[in-house]
Amino acid sequence: MIRPLPLLLGAAIGLVACAAAARAAAPADTAAGFATRTVDLPSPGAMFSGSGAETLNRDCTMCHSAGFIDRQPPLPAATWRAEVTKMKAIFGAPYAEADIPAIVDALVARQQAAK
Numbered sequence: 001m002i003r004p005l006p007l008l009l010g011a012a013i014g015l016v017a018c019a020a021a022a023r024a025a026a027p028a029d030t031a032a033g034f035a036t037r038t039v040d041l042p043s044p045g046a047m048f049s050g051s052g053a054e055t056l057n058r059d060c061t062m063c064h065s066a067g068f069i070d071r072q073p074p075l076p077a078a079t080w081r082a083e084v085t086k087m088k089a090i091f092g093a094p095y096a097e098a099d100i101p102a103i104v105d106a107l108v109a110r111q112q113a114a115k
């Protein structure tokens with residue numbers, strides 16, 4: 001049998017503990033507990049440059065860093081086509097079906113250029 005009350009109580013205690021920990025970690029120099037932080041994104045960076053940059057910055061970097069895609073193993077065109085189709089069909093990437101061949105060409109050319 002499912003007993004929701006203890007579960008809810010446990011979740012509430014967890015939330016209060018997290019909030020207390022977050023408050024303790026916040027720097028004291030800001031009234032609302034917010035502070036500006038700088039992070040270094042992993043190399044080779046968020047945006048593409050070089051081969052295929054215009055296409056891939058337009059169609060992939062709204063969800064991925066360029067580095068994530070550049071670190072994929074060398075893939076044949078058919079595998080890239082399946083990936084790019086999946087990004088649209090499953091994850092809602094907003095490019096048109098008609099753009100997929102050009103995106104695949106850009107990905108394959110980029111991996112060949114990197115060899």
Ligand code: HEC
Nearest residue numbers: 059060062063064069072083084086087091092093094103
């Ligand atoms: C609308 C958001 C979105 C866009 C745009 C997008 N992706 Fe993805 N992609 C995802 C999500 C979500 C995952 C799954 C991440 C996970 O499993 O942790 C993913 C995963 C991947 C993976 C890992 C393998 C896999 O199938 O999970 C690759 C490679 C990839 N994307 C390539 C691309 C390329 C290339 C483009 C541009 C043509 C692109 N993505 C555009 C959302 C997107």
